[in-house]
Amino acid sequence: MARAVTWLAVCLIVVGALMVAYNPLLSRYATIIADTTPPQPSSANTLLVCYPSFDNPDPNLAATSLPTSSTSPGLLYPGKSCELVLIVYEDNPDVATITIVDQSSGSTIVSSASMRLHSQTSPNIVRYAYGWTVPSSLSKVYAFTVLVKDVAGNSATWTYYGQTSGGVQGYFTINGVKVQSTSDVIVLKTRSLAVEFYATSGASSIQYVHVTIKDQKTGTYVGGFDQYGQPVYMTKASSGDKWTQSITLPYDGKFIITGTVYPIGASSVTLMSLAVSTGAEFPIDPLTVAGVALIAVGAIVFVKTRED
Numbered sequence: 001m002a003r004a005v006t007w008l009a010v011c012l013i014v015v016g017a018l019m020v021a022y023n024p025l026l027s028r029y030a031t032i033i034a035d036t037t038p039p040q041p042s043s044a045n046t047l048l049v050c051y052p053s054f055d056n057p058d059p060n061l062a063a064t065s066l067p068t069s070s071t072s073p074g075l076l077y078p079g080k081s082c083e084l085v086l087i088v089y090e091d092n093p094d095v096a097t098i099t100i101v102d103q104s105s106g107s108t109i110v111s112s113a114s115m116r117l118h119s120q121t122s123p124n125i126v127r128y129a130y131g132w133t134v135p136s137s138l139s140k141v142y143a144f145t146v147l148v149k150d151v152a153g154n155s156a157t158w159t160y161y162g163q164t165s166g167g168v169q170g171y172f173t174i175n176g177v178k179v180q181s182t183s184d185v186i187v188l189k190t191r192s193l194a195v196e197f198y199a200t201s202g203a204s205s206i207q208y209v210h211v212t213i214k215d216q217k218t219g220t221y222v223g224g225f226d227q228y229g230q231p232v233y234m235t236k237a238s239s240g241d242k243w244t245q246s247i248t249l250p251y252d253g254k255f256i257i258t259g260t261v262y263p264i265g266a267s268s269v270t271l272m273s274l275a276v277s278t279g280a281e282f283p284i285d286p287l288t289v290a291g292v293a294l295i296a297v298g299a300i301v302f303v304k305t306r307e308d
């Protein structure tokens with residue numbers, strides 16, 4: 001009898017201990033999280049990054065970092081889909097939202113949209129992502145404000161800036177003479193051409209400036225390409241808004257010089273198309289001057305139209 005009572009006591013103790021040990025209510029309240037630290041920007045990447053696609057990157061389009069400085073916004077590709085990725089340090093991540101404002105009009109394009117928790121890697125690096133299609137307007141600045149919260153209710157907010165490429169404006173000079181509608185005649189006494197391009201707007205989004213020279217009579221290119229047919233681009237000066245190139249015409253004759261600007265992620269813009277000749281008394285005839293005027297006016301209208 002006493003033995004049976006002992007076994008019963010042992011069984012009760014074991015069952016009781018198991019109930020305490022595995023009580024889900026008790027275990028839920030047994031862990032206390034003390035978190036007084038709001039989410040921190042990752043030291044490895046303090047920026048919001050606009051990936052063409054975070055999981056399936058396009059090798060032809062680089063990701064762009066968007067800084068917190070409004071004076072040097074990161075480059076956005078007009079009309080392209082983009083994945084805005086935010087990386088923060090946080091032990092107990094909760095939600096993140098993003099608000100996007102068009103700085104030129106002040107209108108809110110995206111209002112407190114939820115960013116999805118893309119991934120969390122040990123110990124505390126958290127990635128949030130938000131898919132967004134960049135508006136097709138050129139040269140527009142956008143402000144991206146993110147709000148990140150942890151489960152304890154701490155929060156942090158930062159604003160980043162990006163600008164769509166394009167909206168390039170500028171002018172070419174040949175041997176120091178500005179190519180513009182008010183130019184009467186550009187007289188060339190030499191076959192050596194010093195070509196310069198000055199960007200007056202959108203310089204940071206210019207990828208290449210390409211000058212080609214075509215023999216007007218034969219239609220063959222005599223400048224702007226190397227011996228393998230690869231384009232030779234103008235050299236960007238350290239000032240960042242000027243491009244230079246020295247070109248020697250191979251012989252006297254009549255040539256078409258074309259200057260084209262290639263912005264990143266936007267269509268190219270031809271800002272110079274000019275007929276020049278060497279070895280003649282009047283290198284540029286009145287018809288050419290009229291043509292230059294029309295091209296210059298057309299280019300200005302073209303750029304303005306694309307901006308509006």
Ligand SMILES: [Ca+2]
Binds near residue numbers: 035036091150152154
């Ligand atoms: Ca925290």
